[in-house]
Amino acid sequence: EDRYNVKATEQKWQTAWDQARCFEVTEDTSRPKYYVLEMFPYPSGRIHMGHVRNYTLGDVVARFKRAQGFNVLHPMGWDAFGLPAENAAIERGAHPGTWTYQNIDAMRAQFKPMGLSIDWSREIATCAPDYYRHEQKMFLDFLKTGLAYRKESWVNWDPVDNTVLANEQVIDGRGWRTGALVERRKLSQWFLKITAYADDLLEAIKGLERWPEKVRTMQTNWIGRSEGARVTWDLVGRDGSIEVFTTRPDTLFGASFLALSPHHPLTAELAAGNAALTEFIADCDRLGTSEEAIETAEKKGFDTGLTVRHPFNPDWTVPVYVANFVLMDYGTGAVFGCPAHDQRDMDFARKYGLPVKAVVAPKGEDTAAFVATLEASETAYSDDGIAINSDFLNGLSQTEAKSAAIRKIESLEKGHGTIQYRLRDWGVSRQRYWGCPIPVIHCDDCGVVPVPEQDLPVQLPEDVTFDKPGNPLERHPTWKHTTCPCCGKAARRETDTFDTFFESSWYFARFCAPKNPDVAFDRTAVDYWLPVDQYIGGVEHAVLHLLYSRFFTRALKECGYLDVKEPFDGLFTQGMICHETYQTADGKWLDPSEIEKTDSGLWIRTADQSPVTVGRSIKMSKSKKNVVDPDRIFDAYGADAARLFMLSDSPPERDLDWTDSGIEGAWRFINRLWRMAGEIQASAAAVPTDSSPAGKLVRMAHKTIAAITEDLEKLRFNTAVARIRELANAVGGLEQTDDAARSAYRFGIETLVRISAPMMPHLAEELWSELGGATLLTDTPWPTYDPALLVEDTVTLAVQVKGKLRGTIEVAKTASDAEIEAAALGLETVQAQIGGQPVRKIIIVPGKIVNVVV
Ligand code: ANZ
Ligand code: ZN
Numbered sequence: 001e002d003r004y005n006v007k008a009t010e011q012k013w014q015t016a017w018d019q020a021r022c023f024e025v026t027e028d029t030s031r032p033k034y035y036v037l038e039m040f041p042y043p044s045g046r047i048h049m050g051h052v053r054n055y056t057l058g059d060v061v062a063r064f065k066r067a068q069g070f071n072v073l074h075p076m077g078w079d080a081f082g083l084p085a086e087n088a089a090i091e092r093g094a095h096p097g098t099w100t101y102q103n104i105d106a107m108r109a110q111f112k113p114m115g116l117s118i119d120w121s122r123e124i125a126t127c128a129p130d131y132y133r134h135e136q137k138m139f140l141d142f143l144k145t146g147l148a149y150r151k152e153s154w155v156n157w158d159p160v161d162n163t164v165l166a167n168e169q170v171i172d173g174r175g176w177r178t179g180a181l182v183e184r185r186k187l188s189q190w191f192l193k194i195t196a197y198a199d200d201l202l203e204a205i206k207g208l209e210r211w212p213e214k215v216r217t218m219q220t221n222w223i224g225r226s227e228g229a230r231v232t233w234d235l236v237g238r239d240g241s242i243e244v245f246t247t248r249p250d251t252l253f254g255a256s257f258l259a260l261s262p263h264h265p266l267t268a269e270l271a272a273g274n275a276a277l278t279e280f281i282a283d284c285d286r287l288g289t290s291e292e293a294i295e296t297a298e299k300k301g302f303d304t305g306l307t308v309r310h311p312f313n314p315d316w317t318v319p320v321y322v323a324n325f326v327l328m329d330y331g332t333g334a335v336f337g338c339p340a341h342d343q344r345d346m347d348f349a350r351k352y353g354l355p356v357k358a359v360v361a362p363k364g365e366d367t368a369a370f371v372a373t374l375e376a377s378e379t380a381y382s383d384d385g386i387a388i389n390s391d392f393l394n395g396l397s398q399t400e401a402k403s404a405a406i407r408k409i410e411s412l413e414k415g416h417g418t419i420q421y422r423l424r425d426w427g428v429s430r431q432r433y434w435g436c437p438i439p440v441i442h443c444d445d446c447g448v449v450p451v452p453e454q455d456l457p458v459q460l461p462e463d464v465t466f467d468k469p470g471n472p473l474e475r476h477p478t479w480k481h482t483t484c485p486c487c488g489k490a491a492r493r494e495t496d497t498f499d500t501f502f503e504s505s506w507y508f509a510r511f512c513a514p515k516n517p518d519v520a521f522d523r524t525a526v527d528y529w530l531p532v533d534q535y536i537g538g539v540e541h542a543v544l545h546l547l548y549s550r551f552f553t554r555a556l557k558e559c560g561y562l563d564v565k566e567p568f569d570g571l572f573t574q575g576m577i578c579h580e581t582y583q584t585a586d587g588k589w590l591d592p593s594e595i596e597k598t599d600s601g602l603w604i605r606t607a608d609q610s611p612v613t614v615g616r617s618i619k620m621s622k623s624k625k626n627v628v629d630p631d632r633i634f635d636a637y638g639a640d641a642a643r644l645f646m647l648s649d650s651p652p653e654r655d656l657d658w659t660d661s662g663i664e665g666a667w668r669f670i671n672r673l674w675r676m677a678g679e680i681q682a683s684a685a686a687v688p689t690d691s692s693p694a695g696k697l698v699r700m701a702h703k704t705i706a707a708i709t710e711d712l713e714k715l716r717f718n719t720a721v722a723r724i725r726e727l728a729n730a731v732g733g734l735e736q737t738d739d740a741a742r743s744a745y746r747f748g749i750e751t752l753v754r755i756s757a758p759m760m761p762h763l764a765e766e767l768w769s770e771l772g773g774a775t776l777l778t779d780t781p782w783p784t785y786d787p788a789l790l791v792e793d794t795v796t797l798a799v800q801v802k803g804k805l806r807g808t809i810e811v812a813k814t815a816s817d818a819e820i821e822a823a824a825l826g827l828e829t830v831q832a833q834i835g836g837q838p839v840r841k842i843i844i845v846p847g848k849i850v851n852v853v854v
Contacts, residue, residue, distance in 0.1 A: 004674040006638035010762040014115055022778050023117045025073055027528040034070035035529050036062040037508055039537030039545070040077045043103035043125075044084060047110045049577040049620055049658060050538070052630050056646045057574055057717070058536045059116045063758040064712045066117065067782035073529050075511040076111070076118045078104050080127035081435045081500045083166055089434075089466045096434040097462070100127055110631060114639045115761050117778070122514045126503035131510070132436040133457030134520035135502055139439060140450050141559040147193045150448065153427055157185035161469035164431040173286075173293060177469075184285040189429035190438060190496070194551045198223055198421040201550055210570035212653070215542040222543045224422025229406050230332060231415040233258060233308035236317055242266065242308055245331025245420055249409065250401035253390035254338040254359035256349055258308055259301065259323035261333040267322050270304055277302055277322065284324045299348050300324045311414035312391070323348065331420055339380065346380040360385040360398070426548065428499045433464055433472045435497030443484035443491040452485050458493070471495055504545055505552035508532050508567055526562045531569045539573040546571070572715055575655040579626040581615035589625040617657045628658050640760040641667040647717040647759055669725065670763055673756070676732055677749050677767045683742035689789055691812060694744035697734050698789070701727060701751040705785040708755050717759070724756055746771075754783045797844075799824045801833040801852045809850070817844055824850040 017023065027033075038058040041051060062074040078100075085096035092099075104125060111118075124131055142148035156165040158175035164187070169176040194201075202223045205216050228247035235241060242258055260267050262284040271277045280302040287293050301321040310316040318336075325344060326335055339349035339356040349356055358371045362385045371388070374381055387393040387401040396404055406417040429438065437458040439451035451458055461479040464472035473479060473495040484491035506520070512529040513522035546568070553567045582590040584605060595603050595612050603612040620627045633642045645666040650656045688695040704727045711720040731748035734741060750771055757764035757777050768777035792813070797820065799807050807830060809823045821842050824830060834854055841853040 004671050004763075006640070006670075006762075009766045010113065010115060010638050010640070013762045013765045014112065016765070016776065017115075017117075017778060020776060020779075022776065023072075023074065023119045024121050025071055025119055027525055028071045029528065031069065031071040033073065033529055034062075034065040034534075035073045035532045036065065036534045037075065037511070037532045037536070039535070039541060040079050040504070040507060041107065042082060042084075043078045043080055043100055043107055045103040045106060047107050047630055049628055049630060051111075052114070052642060053574055053577055053646045053652075053656065054536060054538070055111065055114060055116055056643045057572070057652050057715070058534075059114075059118075059643075059761075060647065060712065060717060060758040061534050061536070061715070062117045063761060063778070064782070066778075067757065067780070069781060072117075073511065074116075074118050075122040075124075075514070076116075076120065077122075077124035077507060077511065077514075078107075078126065079500065079504050079507070080104065080125045081497075081503060083168065083432065083434070085434045086432060086466065093466075095462070095464075097127065100434075101125075113634050114643070117761070122511055124507065124510060124514045126436075126500075126507060127434070129457045129459050130517060132503070134510070135436055135498070135506065136439040136451070136456050136458060137453060138506070138520065138556065138559070138561070139498075140453060141561075142192060142555060143450055145555075145559060147196070147555050147558070148190060148428075149193065150188055150190055152186050153189045153191070154184045155187050155189075155431075157183045158469075159183055163470040166430065166432070181286055184287070187429075187431075189427050191425040191427050192551070192555070194426045194548070195421060195423055197551055197554050198225070198423050200554065201423075201547065204550075204566060208566065208571070211568075212539075212571065212573055215539065215546065215571060215573060218542045219547055222423065222547060226420045226422070227402075227417070228420060229409055229415055229417050231311055231336070231409055233311060233318075233336070234314070235320075236307045236309060238306075240266075242320065242334050243332045243415070244334045244336045245418070246336060247420075248338065248341065248402070249405035250387060250390075250393060250396075250398055251338040251341050251359050252310075252312060252336070252405055253387075253393065254340050254357045255310065255318055255336045256339055256345075256355045256357065257318050257337045257352075258320045259326050259335050259337055259348070260304075260320065261326040261328040262322055262324065263328035264322070264326075264333045267304075270306075270322075277304070280322065287324065294325060294327065297324060299344060299351065301348060301352055303352070311409060311412060319354070321348075321352070329424055330422070340374055341380055341382055343380045343382065346378065350378060357389065359388060359390045361388045362386075426499075426501075426551070428502055429496040430499050431471045431474075431495075432497050433460070433466075435500060436502060437473075438494045438496050438498060440494045441482060441484060441491045442494065443487065443489060445489060446484055446486040446491075449484055449486050449491070455485075460497075473497075501544060501548050505548045506556065508535075508549070509553075509556070509562060521556075521561055523562070526564075530562065530564045531567055534570045534572065535568040536572045536574065538576075542573065572652070574652050575650065576619045577658055578617040578655050579620050579628060579658045580617050581624050581626045583613045583615060584610060585613070589623070591625045619655075620658070633663060637663055637667045638670075638762070640763050641670055644670065644721065644760055648721045649718060651718050652715060669728070670760060672732070673728060673752060673760075673763060674767065676728065677753070677770060679736075680746050680749055680771075681736050681742045683739045683746065685739035685743040687743050687747045688740040691793060692740065693734060694738075694741040697730055697744045697748055699793075700730055701748050702785040702789040705751060705755060705783050706787075706790055709782070709785075712758065720755075721759065724752060724759075727755075728752055751783060753777070754780070795847055797824075797848065797850050799827055799830055799850045799852065801830055802854065803851070804833075806830050806833055820844055820850060824852060 036058050038054045062072050066072040080100050085100050088094060088099045089096045139148055156170050158165050158178055158180055160178035160180040165175055170182050173182055175182055202225055205219055208216060226247045229249040230243050230245055232241045232243050262281045271281055287297055301323040304320045306320040307317040308320055337345035339345040340358045341360055356375050358374045361367045361370050367388060384398050387396045393401045393404055409415045439458045441449045443449055461476055480493040480495055482491055482493050509521050509526055513525035516522045549567050554565055556562050582595050594605060596606050598604055603614055605612050645663045687698055689698050704723050708720045708723050734745050736742045736745050753764050753767045765777045794810050795813055796808050796810050798805055799809055807827045811820055811823055837854040839854055843851040
């Protein structure tokens with residue numbers, strides 16, 4: 001045969017690995033473990049190139065670690081609950097479960113031909129009752145320990161469909177199906193107390209040394225620790241006070257108003273019987289619940305007519321507004337406004353004609369001029385500076401002024417220094433069908449009663465309809481009707497289900513013993529496998545999923561489920577796959593199959609010969625029609641070529657441009673390796689390591705093993721591929737003229753095969769068997785190198801004539817002066833410079849220069 005039969009070969013080895021159960025693992029305390037995990041996919045129906053990259057990266061790590069002798073766990077599962085299944089049910093009438101399991105089958109069938117070293121016996125789907133029953137139990141334990149609680153909170157409400165909307169279903173402030181303006185509504189919902197761990201989650205980020213800096217920063221900002229003060233302002237003319245939270249107590253002398261959240265208890269009190277204020281609150285509610293909407297909306301306020309006394313001077317009073325930008329669930333739900341030093345407050349002050357008083361000035365500037373300019377300006381000064389116009393704070397730096405102000409507040413008993421976190425408790429209730437039922441029962445007499453453990457799982461009913469808006473669990477004729485476990489009277493089941501981030505917060509631990517029906521985690525198994533040594537996924541999960549998992553692991557430890565605190569020891573976030581885009585003159589996106597190149601090299605649309613603009617490479621997305629279907633690539637070039645290309649051109653953390661020439665290049669390289677292996681000639685000679693070309697090649701192979709081992713250790717896959725290509729070039733360039741060369745050639749191929757195995761496992765396995773490997777390459781240890789052969793045995797010396805560089809020579813490190821002189825004089829360029837003159841002296845600087853003096 002003269003062509004590599006990629007289809008048959010890849011299929012053959014996948015079957016061989018399956019039959020040998022190569023990737024099925026059990027705990028084995030005699031060997032070091034290594035747990036590799038890619039973020040598990042949502043079963044959308046088809047895999048995309050992002051999946052191909054993600055699982056290729058993970059598979060290289062898994063296969064490499066395995067060859068190094070680790071007991072490698074590399075499992076796969078499906079994040080199977082979620083809104084798209086319900087949307088499909090609404091649009092196509094298929095049951096969400098049917099749709100989901102069909103998608104799982106389709107995607108599994110697409111993953112299998114990739115030749116991933118996955119232990120498929122551990123496959124899980126989070127929508128299976130024997131998965132979610134365990135999280136119902138966890139929830140009951142969280143309830144007992146106070147980590148789960150119920151409180152009123154805001155949701156997006158579609159007033160036409162009369163249904164709660166998920167954030168994704170709100171588009172530009174409108175319901176996705178009705179187009180109606182979304183409102184805020186208050187509902188009683190379940191929360192998990194992630195804030196109890198705010199400090200610990202923040203502090204422990206320091207220890208996550210194998211996480212990308214970028215992700216650590218994002219988590220730090222998300223937790224958002226702010227040092228500041230709570231300050232009390234007494235109301236004028238009535239009892240009571242308003243407490244505000246501020247990070248800038250140093251600017252207290254610049255205060256010109258107080259602002260309450262529309263949902264502050266005092267606001268509610270004032271609104272009773274006040275139609276204008278009630279209308280203002282309703283107006284604020286129409287903004288929806290997203291922080292972004294609130295931030296970008298025009299700042300609006302309502303003057304309550306109340307005033308409060310300044311904490312440092314009871315004679316100084318400022319007005320109290322209700323303002324749309326003050327959030328109820330941060331700090332105290334009330335702020336003091338300092339327009340000179342906060343842009344939002346400045347906008348507000350200019351709009352409502354409130355005073356602007358400068359109390360901070362930059363060091364070393366003309367203060368009077370600065371103050372005059374700032375107080376007449378529209379732009380706040382929020383940079384650092386020295387306190388001015390601030391009584392006892394004058395002259396202090398910002399840090400000093402903050403502490404001094406807090407000391408004063410505390411001595412006056414008008415508040416105290418405090419630490420505030422941006423992090424909020426995690427609201428886990430969703431008014432959706434396709435999620436894990438929350439295991440509680442509502443009884444008119446007993447209140448909220450947990451479902452007794454022996455009644456778990458609370459299973460989703462199968463017979464549901466999606467013909468009307470809203471949650472089918474609500475409308476189901478029987479499901480929600482039950483009896484109270486306490487008093488036995490008729491009672492109602494909770495019809496909310498969990499946020500789907502709930503399932504993904506513990507799946508990595510379930511993989512340790514996924515079939516255990518009795519407990520979520522088999523202790524021996526989780527103690528052995530956790531934490532995950534290398535986690536790989538998209539940076540879009542840098543905050544929520546990864547933070548929830550870190551929280552869950554702590555909560556589970558507290559409830560006695562396991563004994564680690566951090567779930568992911570190493571984290572790697574991969575870049576995106578990008579592709580060129582094609583557009584018609586009027587902006588319509590075109591698929592590559594709709595265009596062609598003219599003889600003059602221009603792109604046109606085949607249908608009407610109209611010109612096409614080729615856009616820069618951007619993230620593959622269906623809407624831009626620039627996706628490449630993995631199936632088509634596997635079919636045309638095989639899995640190894642797709643894998644190789646995924647690893648080749650860009651470092652894995654960067655975006656990768658998909659190009660036809662790139663995948664074709666990978667394909668050609670695979671064929672070239674295959675042909676080169678076919679050119680091995682028999683030889684009985686020992687593998688040479690001398691300074692002959694053959695010996696040099698062998699040394700290079702040893703160096704390549706050393707370097708690639710380090711590359712793979714550090715996830716520098718593109719460099720690793722480059723080294724394989726270099727070695728292949730060198731092997732291909734070696735003439736098999738004698739036995740030593742034939743032996744070196746064979747050694748070169750053998751090395752190439754072994755170091756390619758994590759990346760191109762099928763080709764490597766095929767060539768290994770042709771080389772006569774005794775076991776599967778997959779079961780063969782990683783190649784070792786001889787450190788002695790890494791040491792260079794030659795040096796390169798610069799040769800100068802009359803002080804000018806004229807060439808270089810390569811000589812053995814042990815070469816004598818006479819040998820070096822002869823080699824230098826042997827250079828044609830040197831002879832040309834000497835031009836027959838007598839050589840007076842040759843100066844040798846060892847290891848560096850040969851200077852010929854004439
Ligand atoms: C007075 C002040 C003066 C403020 C100044 C800032 C600059 P971070 O850093 O995010 O913690 N704030 C407090 N509670 C708020 C709420 N519930 N809704 C909206 N804004 C709120 O921000 C803290 C600052 O945000 C606080 O400090 C407060 O405004 C505002 F020159 O107090 B500051
Ligand atoms: Zn009861």
